[in-house]
Amino acid sequence: MSFQIGKLISLILQERFGIIIEKVGNFLFEYGSNPLLYIMRGTELPLGKVKEALCILIKYGLVTFKPNNNENIANYSLCIDNILLMTRYPKFLNLLKKKFGDESEMIIEELLQNSYLSTSDIIVKVAERLKCDVNDLPNVRDKFVSLVVAKYIQRLPTPNEEERPVPILEIKESVLFSLPKIDMKLLSQVYLKKIPKEELGETVFWIVNFDRFHQDMRDKYLVDAFTKKFDENVGEFVKLLLQQMYIRTDPWAETSNPVPLLEIKDIVRKKVIYPNLVTFFDQYVTVIEQDPSQIIRKSGEASGGSFQIQLKEAYNQIAWEIVEQVILEKFDSKAVRIFRLVKLKKFVEPDQIQQLAMIPSKEAKKLSYQLLEENFLKLQELKRPLANNGPIKSFTLFYIDLESIVRNLLELCYKTLYNAMTRKSHEKFINKRIIDKKQRVDAIAMGIQSQGATEEQLADIEDMITPPEREILGKIDRKMKKLNIEELEVDATIFLLQMYLKYQ
Amino acid sequence: MVDEHKLIELAKSKPDGISNDDIKSAIPDAKIEDIAAAINKFLKNGSFELYQDNGKLLYKYKDPSKKSTAKGSDSEEKIVFRIIEEAGNKGIWIRDIRFKSNLNMTQLNKVLKSLETKKYIKAVKSVSASKKKVYMLYDLEPDSSVTGGAWYQDQDFESEFVDVLSQQCLRFLTEKGEEAKMHGGGPLLARNKSYATANDVHKFISELGISKVRLSVSDIESILYTVVLDNNAERIASGEGFLYRSTNKFLSSVGLVKTTCGVCPIANRCADTGLINPKICEYLTDWLEEN
Numbered sequence: 001m002s003f004q005i006g007k008l009i010s011l012i013l014q015e016r017f018g019i020i021i022e023k024v025g026n027f028l029f030e031y032g033s034n035p036l037l038y039i040m041r042g043t044e045l046p047l048g049k050v051k052e053a054l055c056i057l058i059k060y061g062l063v064t065f066k067p068n069n070n071e072n073i074a075n076y077s078l079c080i081d082n083i084l085l086m087t088r089y090p091k092f093l094n095l096l097k098k099k100f101g102d103e104s105e106m107i108i109e110e111l112l113q114n115s116y117l118s119t120s121d122i123i124v125k126v127a128e129r130l131k132c133d134v135n136d137l138p139n140v141r142d143k144f145v146s147l148v149v150a151k152y153i154q155r156l157p158t159p160n161e162e163e164r165p166v167p168i169l170e171i172k173e174s175v176l177f178s179l180p181k182i183d184m185k186l187l188s189q190v191y192l193k194k195i196p197k198e199e200l201g202e203t204v205f206w207i208v209n210f211d212r213f214h215q216d217m218r219d220k221y222l223v224d225a226f227t228k229k230f231d232e233n234v235g236e237f238v239k240l241l242l243q244q245m246y247i248r249t250d251p252w253a254e255t256s257n258p259v260p261l262l263e264i265k266d267i268v269r270k271k272v273i274y275p276n277l278v279t280f281f282d283q284y285v286t287v288i289e290q291d292p293s294q295i296i297r298k299s300g301e302a303s304g305g306s307f308q309i310q311l312k313e314a315y316n317q318i319a320w321e322i323v324e325q326v327i328l329e330k331f332d333s334k335a336v337r338i339f340r341l342v343k344l345k346k347f348v349e350p351d352q353i354q355q356l357a358m359i360p361s362k363e364a365k366k367l368s369y370q371l372l373e374e375n376f377l378k379l380q381e382l383k384r385p386l387a388n389n390g391p392i393k394s395f396t397l398f399y400i401d402l403e404s405i406v407r408n409l410l411e412l413c414y415k416t417l418y419n420a421m422t423r424k425s426h427e428k429f430i431n432k433r434i435i436d437k438k439q440r441v442d443a444i445a446m447g448i449q450s451q452g453a454t455e456e457q458l459a460d461i462e463d464m465i466t467p468p469e470r471e472i473l474g475k476i477d478r479k480m481k482k483l484n485i486e487e488l489e490v491d492a493t494i495f496l497l498q499m500y501l502k503y504q
Numbered sequence: 505m506v507d508e509h510k511l512i513e514l515a516k517s518k519p520d521g522i523s524n525d526d527i528k529s530a531i532p533d534a535k536i537e538d539i540a541a542a543i544n545k546f547l548k549n550g551s552f553e554l555y556q557d558n559g560k561l562l563y564k565y566k567d568p569s570k571k572s573t574a575k576g577s578d579s580e581e582k583i584v585f586r587i588i589e590e591a592g593n594k595g596i597w598i599r600d601i602r603f604k605s606n607l608n609m610t611q612l613n614k615v616l617k618s619l620e621t622k623k624y625i626k627a628v629k630s631v632s633a634s635k636k637k638v639y640m641l642y643d644l645e646p647d648s649s650v651t652g653g654a655w656y657q658d659q660d661f662e663s664e665f666v667d668v669l670s671q672q673c674l675r676f677l678t679e680k681g682e683e684a685k686m687h688g689g690g691p692l693l694a695r696n697k698s699y700a701t702a703n704d705v706h707k708f709i710s711e712l713g714i715s716k717v718r719l720s721v722s723d724i725e726s727i728l729y730t731v732v733l734d735n736n737a738e739r740i741a742s743g744e745g746f747l748y749r750s751t752n753k754f755l756s757s758v759g760l761v762k763t764t765c766g767v768c769p770i771a772n773r774c775a776d777t778g779l780i781n782p783k784i785c786e787y788l789t790d791w792l793e794e795n
Contacts, residue, residue: 007776225754233691283692292738293754321755324735329757329767337733344733358670358730360661409760415774416765419782423792426783479792489759490766496758
């Protein structure tokens with residue numbers, strides 16, 4: 001855990017929950033897991049505020065607690081990963097919207113906003129947002145059920161049976177995704193506000209299962225990568241391969257279990273969209289299998305051949321490409337050439353670099369030592385055991401430690417995120433007057449519009465913002481959009497790098 | 505009289521030297537005295553050299569034009585000249601000349617300078633060590649180990665030339681790949697068609713005429729290897745040589761490199777306080793201002 005992550009999460013907490021929670025979060029980040037009174041003393045906040053902050057953090061799964069050695073006291077610790085995930089929420093929603101449509105997206109959105117909800121809460125809230133009829137309630141319920149079945153939503157762990165001062169939250173794996181009975185009759189009564197929802201007496205609450213989303217994202221990036229390298233037909237093949245993988249493999253396994261080719265062929269045949277993949281199916285398979293990347297390998301000849309996909313290897317190669325791209329943008333193509341040469345040769349002497357990469361010796365030296373300075377390359381010195389006389393011969397060899405590079409890049413990603421967020425709040429701060437004015441004007445316009453004002457009156461109100469001000473507002477708007485997009489894109493890089501580390 | 509012309513022709517035909525017997529069999533009607541007189545004449549003007557091999561006398565032909573260079577020089581110059589001549593087109597380093605000739609430094613420098621001004625020899629800078637000068641005869645073409653081969657011009661590595669060549673090689677491979685794709689007939693066929701050997705690329709580059717220097721196939725191989733290193737092509741072993749094919753990468757540019765911070769040269773020094781901070785960062789400002 002680095003200093004940079006600390007700064008980033010404190011900013012995220014401040015942006016979303018305010019200063020007090022940020023303070024508690026900072027304390028927990030700095031001092032690790034701590035009991036309540038220590039947090040109070042460290043943050044110098046009143047007890048009530050600390051309690052409230054911890055409640056909120058626990059509710060959103062950002063803080064967990066465990067009994068201390070003295071079982072009457074709980075130790076609180078921060079879940080850093082979950083805080084970082086908050087920047088990824090928009091991506092989750094987008095993913096789901098594309099896959100399952102608007103209703104499903106709303107269900108997840110509600111869950112993300114409220115952290116946990118009961119079955120009826122979810123259905124009623126989404127139905128209210130959609131303004132749908134009572135008869136449409138089963139429709140929303142079906143969407144909800146399908147999300148649970150697909151494991152996007154899981155049950156919230158509950159305190160176990162034993163009475164303890166510090167409850168232990170747990171849930172059996174067997175019931176994690178099991179559905180309770182949903183009484184639609186009562187539910188529609190609640191929806192029509194005829195009875196209070198307490199009458200349902202629900203005990204099951206649901207939270208979002210981030211792991212499932214990460215599987216989806218992992219698959220999506222992989223399919224994109226194959227589409228980019230080959231074409232959309234290969235992309236589709238990989239997609240189907242991954243889909244079939246879930247049937248027989250643990251989702252986070254490094255290598256999938258063998259998937260029979262015939263299965264995929266059957267699915268492809270039923271789909272009409274990829275005629276080329278059907279016609280040249282065997283050819284595509286040969287091409288993919290013989291590709292030097294070796295991500296998809298043949299594992300056996302039985303039943304027309306079966307294939308395995310090497311997920312670890314795939315993300316390994318993706319991580320390499322990311323590093324190469326960063327070097328490309330930072331030092332230009334010659335440096336990448338040197339980097340890839342070292343990658344291919346494992347250990348390289350400086351002289352060899354110049355010869356093989358066809359770069360003038362001076363430039364080659366400069367670039368390789370620049371890469372060394374920025375920790376992309378590492379240096380190993382080999383000294384020959386001393387001969388009796390004569391100069392001591394020593395070799396210097398360049399090599400690469402990918403994992404340390406990836407960790408460095410992750411740091412850089414966090415820094416980038418932090419910088420973008422800081423800049424965003426700074427821009428808001430220096431343009432506060434104008435933004436406030438715009439908000440006031442908008443409020444007034446809304447107000448009089450609801451009172452039935454004429455077009456002219458509305459135009460008058462609009463004119464309160466002068467053209468130069470309007471221009472500035474447009475500029476701020478553009479900047480914010482740009483920074484927001486940057487945040488999302490950097491988060492995608494973070495995800496890819498984290499995937500690499502996860503498979504290590 | 506002996507036909508002198510015939511004698512020289514005979515000597516020229518046998519670079520290893522001719523013996524008295526050879527002469528006798530080649531020119532049977534000549535008197536021994538005449539031959540001896542002719543050989544003595546040649547030895548005097550330097551066309552012939554006298555060797556002894558297993559107790560047999562051998563005459564070797566020597567180019568009089570080369571020989572003539574040493575004319576009018578003193579014996580030191582002759583010795584030095586011979587040493588340099590022996591080194592051939594690889595040249596010889598001044599220290600080695602000194603050891604071989606046993607001349608002292610000042611004298612040797614003088615001799616070398618005088619030979620150089622007479623344009624008998626020249627000094628060539630070696631690429632392997634920029635300060636090391638080697639001497640060779642004036643009219644010789646330096647060996648590629650001295651000049652560094654096609655990629656060097658006056659000891660400088662011609663990186664631009666290499667860049668242009670590697671771009672052209674990549675263009676050739678990409679075009680070939682696209683052409684194969686256009687042909688249809690399935691992905692496997694397209695892939696197999698997109699492979700090119702170094703010979704193909706060599707032919708293409710020679711026809712383009714961008715290179716003034718004659719490039720060998722192995723030169724092209726090393727250029728193609730840089731294309732592979734740039735991750736724009738893959739190479740597979742096939743038979744004796746390699747096959748090359750342009751490929752795509754897995755990723756289009758990732759988010760991190762699209763941001764200013766991801767490629768910022770001073771990101772390490774960036775902090776909340778101080779002159780380098782995200783609030784006033786000029787790189788960020790420029791990036792935000794552009795549309």
